[in-house]
Amino acid sequence: MKITKLILAAYLLTSMAACDTDKNIAMYGEDSGAVRIEAAINTAFTRSNPGAAGDQQKQFNEGDEIQLSCEDGYLNYVLAGGKWVPTDNYYLRWGAEPVTYSAFYPVVSGASTANFTLPTNQQRLENLAKADYMTCTVENVTDDGSRILRLGMNRKMAKVIMTLADVGGQGKVQGVKIGSYQGYTNGEVVSGTSLISPFITVPEGGKAGQNGCTYTAIVAPGKAGTTATFVSLNYLGEDLVLPGIPELKPAKCYEFTLKVEGSIISISEPIVSPWDSGTLPGGDAEELQLAAYYVKEQPAGNATGMDWDNAMGVDALRNSSQTLPAAILTDGVYQWTVTGTIDEFATKQAVIDAVKSFDATVGQQFINWVGENGFAVDQRGVARNVNKMQAGAYDAGL
Template identity: 90%
Template sequence: MKKITKLIMAACLLTGVAACDTDKDVAVYGEDSGAIQVEATINTAFTRSNPGATGEQQKQFNEGDELQLSCEDGYLNYVFSGGKWSPTDNYYLRWGTEPVTYSAFYPVINGASTANFILPTNQQRLENLANADYMTCIVENATDDGSRILRLGMNRKMAKVIMTLADVSGQGKVQGVKIGSYQGYTNGEVVETTSLVSPFITVPEGGKAGQNGCSYTAIVTPGKAGTTATFVSLNYLGEDLVMPGIPELKPGKCYEFTLKVEDSVISVSEPVVSPWDSGTIQGGDAEELQLAAYYVKEQPAGNATGMDWDNAMGVDALRNLLQTSSNSTVSNANAVKLDGKKIYVAAGSYEIAKENSGVKVEYSGYSKQV
């Protein structure tokens, strides 16, 4: 593609020695048998976010979706319209005789490329949620196989997180929910800094915003676990609450959590992990993992759920689990969690029974204090 031939007609022809037939000076995309036809699919069983859709609809691109296709001499944008991809302006590509390497990415938003992406933090509208669904593709040494189609196998780079409220008591209302995420990609690598995403909110039929069954959906940049970064922040009964510990997530997966607020403590269940298109935003289908034991260290590790040593809870979380409360619902919930469970504690110094903490330590079956 060493030269660009501009046409008088509504469509123009991007030509070149390596990839394009240069015999014609005038062409119209829809009438040119040598034009490259783009077909974009997802290289997995899970595909588009389409948070308002279900089943097969989640596996389709939306009308008006736009991707960018690049080669060594430039780039073109294609829009999905009427079930096919078409150039958005007065240029298009033709097949040539030599192999060419193409790259593509979706969505076409400010700062995006096949190696870089800034995660949109306002995902409160469906279109904003879709604009966070970053995908890339590289097709090396492409040649025409006789079909005239350039097949783009798009690879999803993001993960989907769904949190569903449970055990919100009385008229209490959860507000201002935000979900922590890494900020995107730079040169193909996940950036180390994090930000908070305002999620898409779904209120169940007959339900109320901020109460049981309300769900929060965010598309996030997956990466390694971050023990100090905020995973959930919200306001409950006028108090701002924060839960640290972004868990390790994988691209193309959906993670569904049950989100609870007990007194002044945020907790989430172990996630139900599924392919992207299996998760819904209706809420209510996440199940809390029933652990056989809890693991505790002086400082929390991993996602701080206490499920193993790599994800051990800290002393504050243990104290919250052991405490009784003036709210009988909280006390009963803690009792259920602890019933029949073992607690493994790493060597260290722990202040378990603090003044007014609601924790009473008693011993039985031992000849002296432990």
């Protein structure tokens, strides 16, 4: 007699009896012998504290998937309506003998309970979630009468958060990347390293690349690597590197202050805390909101885009995924996202309002000099689409 059985739900409709019952059995939702799961993060389930499952269950988000395997095979469960359900017509049934189960999250290509490649692009919340690798093994399990298999998922990664400080003047930090080991192979952290493009959060009222801006990355833990790059960035046109990945432990959150002074990068001693929050996306961070940038046909000054004397060039605006990662070229114009002012395509009036907001005095003087009708015509005298203004259209002549 098999310990467990992979049941094809469609086949159950033919009234075939399972090996541990003589009764006809229905589909998963009605089968009292089906294995149902509860999953929590960094929690060891015990019979003495089964109630913890309710609160811990909230640590996963709707739509999260876990892959569960045993000697009979494997299948995926998805969290839907607050319950974990199989993603297809196959499911597991309890048997009489002990079984060892293994599980991992997230369900991505190449992942298993022993292998995981850390994604290097973590600039979006969904990418950050796909880096949050967890595993679990539950040995010699039998049904305790609840028909529930409880999975205590253990985080295998660490979270690093860096907050910019002491950035001088109107200078802007760009292209920040955080070093990490590349993941797991056969259950061990691999020795090779990669540079992670982190998730960026700009504080309310702040600007990208300036003080208070935070960079969040999920990294593979491991021993200190003295020669590997931990931080790389560009400041005032100069590429800077901070070598030395510190020793990091799984399921921990490390918060650093990142300082850039001239040509020197430095980081503080980290604040270390348990990483016991739920899976992402789930409120750990807000989507990046971009500040407005000054753009001219040709770059000026240090081309940071922080003011008219240091305006960004049009080509830099087009090519800068770090500055405008959400920019999409559509119908010859770019989407433009400015904190609290413009969402997606800008109208002529929205551009005028944004110019006013740049500087209470200079912005209005510029509008008076150009004239509001001048915003509807580019420098070649060609009429613009006043409902789809390009970022910097009031000055770039496009």
